[in-house]
Each structure stands twice: as structure tokens, then as C-alpha cells.
Amino acid sequence: MPTRLKPLSPEEFDSLRGRLAEGSPERADLKAATKHLLALLVDVAPGNSVEVRVPPYFAVQCVPGSRHTRGTPPAVVETDALTWIALGTGELTWGDAVAAGQVRASGERSDLSQWLPLE
Numbered sequence: 001m002p003t004r005l006k007p008l009s010p011e012e013f014d015s016l017r018g019r020l021a022e023g024s025p026e027r028a029d030l031k032a033a034t035k036h037l038l039a040l041l042v043d044v045a046p047g048n049s050v051e052v053r054v055p056p057y058f059a060v061q062c063v064p065g066s067r068h069t070r071g072t073p074p075a076v077v078e079t080d081a082l083t084w085i086a087l088g089t090g091e092l093t094w095g096d097a098v099a100a101g102q103v104r105a106s107g108e109r110s111d112l113s114q115w116l117p118l119e
Contacts, residue, residue, distance in 0.1 A: 050076070
């Protein structure tokens with residue numbers, strides 16, 4: 001059975017955001033923030049039609065629609081941790097991130113703008 005991500009408490013995430021805002025984030029903080037925001041995405045857009053990848057930290061399947069079980073899914077979103085955190089917290093818009101090449105998105109359901117920001 002796949003690992004079920006659990007979001008952090010609001011207090012834990014506020015503390016984490018404070019550390020991230022100080023600059024030069026620690027790997028553990030990037031990982032925690034990435035997983036927290038991916039957990040929120042899965043909660044607001046449950047499903048299996050899009051795989052969201054934030055290497056090297058985690059990947060989830062979300063968004064209602066057809067389910068894939070093998071190989072590369074029909075819709076994939078991939079970005080780095082700092083971009084994902086900025087998208088999830090509203091510091092960056094989906095359109096701006098895609099236009100700047102900070103997000104690679106393919107497939108018909110890969111536009112996550114309706115679920116972002118996550119807070």
C-alpha cells in the first residue's frame with residue numbers, strides 16, 4: 001500500500017516557513033515543506049490521474065480521472081522543491097512558473113492552477 005502523507009499542523013508549518021524564509025534552507029526543511037504541501041494537494045484533489053513529482057523528496061498521484069498503474073502516467077507535473085513550496089504557499093502563480101520553465105507539465109489534467117495555492 002502506498003505511503004499516505006500527513007500534513008503538518010498549522011503551527012509546525014508556520015515554524016517551518018519561518019526557517020525557510022531565513023534563506024539557505026536545510027534539506028530536512030525542504031523535504032518537510034514539500035511533503036506537507038503534497039499532502040494538502042492530495043487532500044484537495046484526490047485521485048490518480050496526475051503524478052506530481054518533486055525530486056528527490058516525493059511524488060504523489062492526485063486529481064480525479066483515469067487511474068494509471070504502470071509506467072509513465074498520462075499526466076505528469078515535475079518541479080523542484082523551492083518552486084513547489086512557492087506554488088503551494090501562493091508566492092508564485094502556476095502560470096508564471098510554467099512560463100518560466102520552473103514546472104514541466106504534460107497531459108490533459110496537468111494544470112494544477114485550480115488547486116493552488118494550497119493555504
